Amino acid sequence: MRNDTHTTTPPALPVRMLGQDLAVSAIAYGAMGMSEFYGPSDDAASRTLLREVVERGVTLIDTADIYGRGHNELLLGELLRSQGVAGRVRIATKCGIERPADPAAPRRINNTPEYIRRCCEASLTRLGVERIDLYYVHRLDPAAAVEDTMACLAELVKEGKIAHVGLCEASAATLRRAHRVHPVAALQTEYSLWSRDVEQDILPTTAALGIGFVAYSPLGRGFLSGRLTDTASLAEGDFRRGNPRFEAANLAHNLGLLDTVRAVAARHAAAPGQVALAWLLAKGDHIVPIPGTRRSAYLQENLGALTLALGAEDLLRLDQAMAPAQVRGARYAAEGMRGINS
Ligand SMILES: NC(=O)c1ccc[n+]([C@@H]2O[C@H](COP(=O)([O-])OP(=O)(O)OC[C@H]3O[C@@H](n4cnc5c(N)ncnc54)[C@H](OP(=O)(O)O)[C@@H]3O)[C@@H](O)[C@H]2O)c1
Incomplete structure (x- = not known):
């Protein structure tokens, strides 16, 4: 038989709904690390891995305009144009954070309709599509009324430029207000055993309103895989070098919490990262984790979590061992990026 990956029918992964009508693979893929934050990456290797993501049946890939300042979206645009990919995968991207040309200057949240529209056009061009499948506001501006932001996004839906609306790191109250203006298909917020x-x-609130929950950094930025045991080997400029949870004393403490994750993993002959992802999947049918990796072996391992069923006893053990009070260090060093109360 010819081994032609361009025409392979992808295996059907279990499907979950984001909102009323966006059906996606129960584990999706986050492409951010292919452009920045976790050390250098190689575009040729990224292109190959992105094709594998699709071949393995993942039907949602997550990006943002700021990841690599457009680089990440350009990679995905190439993927969408490559043979046999069209129609097999949805792309979610984001707007709302301005990155000044000077890398030393702070980022700024900008939710003005003019800015959102400008970003949307730029993302459409980089992705090379007529419509973005899921368009998130990356951070909400506490000084802007979410109703105005949603009204702008609803117009973009009407104009056919975006299919579904998403928000990141919104509070429950903001989510309710936003959802009254236009249906929110997905909330994307950090969620994992340690967040x-x-x-x-x-x-x-997302469950009650029928809003999908997209769990970002579901592997705790690699920590929950159990393979990251110190930061010395991380590349210069790796985001984790400046993240409070990875500071030496905090990391040493947090690593101790992984004993339970490892014990549950051993019971199921699974990897700790698979336990972390299976735990998320067990927390609600509307939850879709988006682990990111640059390696085929990790991609395969992560998707393997789809067949790991944790029992009630496992879930309780994990809930208790990794309770928020046990974890040391804030999620973010930068106040503005937290945004969960917006
Ligand atoms: N909305 C937001 O504000 C926001 C913020 C952060 C992230 N996100 C989205 O969420 C996606 C995922 O989050 P994330 O990338 O921050 O964190 P993550 O998925 O929790 O972890 C990614 C890190 O874990 C490593 N990794 C992945 N699978 C592994 C495995 N099986 N064993 C060992 N290490 C493994 C990766 O290494 P390698 O890359 O070296 O393989 C990478 O360093 C991003 O790609 C992005 O799309 C959104």
Whole structure:
């Protein structure tokens, strides 16, 4: 038989719904690391891996205009134009954070309709598509009324430039207000065994409103895989070098919490990262984790979490061992990026 990856029918992965009508693979893929934040990457290797992501049946890839200042979207644009990919994968991208040309200058949240429209046009061009499948506001500006932001996004839907609307790091109250203006298909917020702020009121709100929950950094930026045990080997400029949870004393403490994850993994002959992803999938049918990796072996391992069923006892053990009070260090060093109360 000819081994032609261009015509292979992808295996059907389990599907989850984001909002009323956006069906995606239960584990999706985050492409951010192919452009920045976790050290250098290689475009040729990224192109190959992105094709594999599609071949393995992942039907949603996550990006943002700021990842590599457009570089990430350009990679995905190439993917969409490559043979046999069209129609097999949806792209989610984001706008709303301005990055000044000077890398030393701080980022600024900008949710003005003019800025959103300008970003949308630029993303459409970089992706080479007529319509963006899922368009998120990357951070909400506390000084802007979310109703105005949503009205702008609703217009973009009407004009056919975006298909679905998403928000990132919105509070439950903001989500309710936004959803009244136009249906929010997905909320994207950090959620993992070591980042559980959303459990109190945000997750229940998304479930009640029929909004999908996209869990970003589901592997705790690699920490929950158990393979990252110190930061010395991380590249210069790797985001984790400046992240409070990875500071030496905090990391040493946090690594101790992984013992339970490893024990549960051993019980199932699984990897710790698979336990982290299976735990997320078990937290609600509307949750879609978007792990990112630059390696085929990790991609395969991560998708393997789809067949790992954790029992009630496992879930309880994990909930207790990784309770928020146990984890040391804030999610972000930069106040503005947290944004969860917006
Ligand atoms: N909305 C937001 O504000 C926001 C913020 C952050 C991220 N995101 C989105 O969420 C996606 C995922 O988040 P993330 O990339 O920050 O974190 P993540 O998925 O939790 O972790 C990614 C890191 O873990 C490593 N990794 C992945 N699978 C692994 C495995 N099986 N074993 C060992 N290491 C593994 C990757 O290494 P290699 O790359 O070396 O393989 C990478 O360094 C991003 O791509 C982005 O699309 C959104």
